[in-house]
Every structure is written in structure tokens, then in C-alpha cells.
Amino acid sequence: MKSHPLQYVILIVLAVIISVSFGQPAPAAAQEGNVFITTPANGSTVTGLVTVTGAAAFPDFLKYEIFLKPGKGELLWVATTYAPVINGNLARFDTRTYQNGTYQMIIRQVNSDSNYTEWAGPMITIDNELGAPLPYPEIEPSYLYMPEKYALVRLKNCSGxxxxxxxxxxxxFRSADALKLRAKGQDTTYCPFEDFVLIPGEYRGTATGSGEKAYTYSFQAEVGKVYELIYNGEGAGRNQFIVNYIQPDKRASTDTGGTQGPVEAVAAAPTQTPVPLAGAIAPAAAEPAAVAPVEAPAQSNSVLPVTGQGEPSVLPFVLIGMAVLLFVVGGGALLVMWRSGFSV
Incomplete structure (x- = not known):
């Protein structure tokens, strides 16, 4: 039988479409970058004040969050930081505000569109010599590293x-909803706080204590600067609400996250894999300033709002459908040619 050129053309087109369709990469579990915890080490027992070290640096960075996961329980928020870290200090936490037991550490990498990937870190055991967890930690767990594109704000409620x-x-640019912070405890120096980032510019608003008159404030937020907003309550008189420009936290000497250097680990990164994601992308209303301004209150049993990754691409399925359609049409054309006397 004599081959017809149309046969080869159709076969080549089919091969190209099918190879493109099946050659599309699946949605990645995480973007390129470094996201891991080096200490505490896997299987270690911790007590008291603990510093978490490792790396959280990835493309399209907005922030990273650290959680503790108790078995099949809900994630317990530990810290949120709005600057990359490479071989440095990720967070610090007071184990005495958690129940004794075994936990898995989780790092959540959050991109500028609020999509996130969660990475499973080491398993640790908290062993406190206490009858019950303390109601307040002795430290603020989130580091205030200098932000690259925004102004970083720590809002603190030091009132009763x-x-x-x-x-x-x-x-x-505005807050989607009012940020809410619980009252400061009577027997502690710890003030509940919440961190968020702002696009540089002038900001105004109100700070209202429960049962008190609203305090109207204004301040200028500049890129790369860190601000501390402190509410002390009506009883503080002229110091009811204070806006301070503060120095960012100092990085570890090994941390290159604040430079333009390559993203490399000093030592081999521990094996840490993505864990299944929950939920869907946060609604746009949650990000009035093109960032995520609302974080969970700084308490040991708080859980951040659930977000997740966007829908996977439908391109592979469209291309497969085109391939099937072309196969049917091409086959029909060959059949017509054969019946018309063409040799294939």
C-alpha cells in the first residue's frame, strides 16, 4: 500500500499535542527555595524558652508562619514573620504555654497572592515541670526583621x-475588619500583639478599648521601617496610644536572608516534605493593602485563618480534548480518502 502524505502530517500533529498535554508538570507542592527547620532536632525534648532555627526563603515571598501540630489536633500558632530567613532564627516560643506532649512542627510558606504550602518539620516532645500551662508567655515569638517592600507594624494592647x-x-488601603486584641493580664508584663504589613503611605484610624471612647490616630508608614503601636487605655492620659519607630530585630550572624546572596543552606537541610493543604485561597477582602494584614492573636491556642492553594491548571485537559478531536476528524478524513480511491 502506498502511504499518503496526509497520514504522516496527522500522526505528527497528534504526537506533538499528546506530548505537550502529558508533559505539563503537575502543580508543584512548593516553589523553589529553602523551607526547613534545623533546631529543635527531630525527636528532641524541649522545655522553657526555645529558639527555632532554619530557613524560610522562596520566590514571591510574603511571609512564613510556624505552627505546632498535636497529633490529629488543630494547628497551634507559634509565630509569623514577614522577611525571609536563611540559616537563621525563625521564631522563639515558650513551651510552658503548651500542654506536655508530642508535636510536629509545621512551616507555612505564604506567597503574595495568599496561596500557601505547608511543610512538615521535626517531631518534638514538650516536657514541662508544670501542673498546667502558663496563661502568658515570657517572650514575643515573632521576629521583627526589616521588611523588603512594606512597613512592618506590631500592634500591642497593654491595657486592661x-x-x-x-x-x-x-x-x-484599609483593614478588612477591625483587628481585635484581648486585654493584658494583670499578673504579667506580656502585652497581646498582632503583626501586619502596610504599603507605604499615610494611615489614620481608631483604637477603641472596650467601654472606652475611640482614640483617633494617624502616622506615616515608610518602606523598610518597623513600627510599634501601643494602646495603654484611657487611664494612661496622654499616653493612651503611642506610635514608636523601632529598630528591627538583629539577625543571626549566619543569616543571609536580608541580603541579595544566593539561597543556600550552610549544612544539609533536614528532609521535610509538604503536607496536604486545606481550604482555598483567601477572599480578596482579606487583603486590603495587597498583603495579609490580619494575623491570629499571639496566644498559644489560636489558629490562623485557613487559606490554601489555587485551582490546578486545566490546560492539560484542554489539549487532550483537542488531541481526541483531531484524531476523530483525521480518521474521518482518511476514511473518506480511502473510499474515494486514495491509497494510504
């Missing part, structure tokens, strides 16, 4: 009443 706080700018 619950606080509601909001902000807005002339450019239209």
Missing part, C-alpha cells in the same frame, strides 16, 4: 480591656 483597631489610607 479588650481592643479593637482599624486603619485606612487616602489611597484606599
Amino acid at each position: 480591656v479588650d481592643l479593637e483597631f482599624d486603619y485606612t489610607s487616602p489611597d484606599g
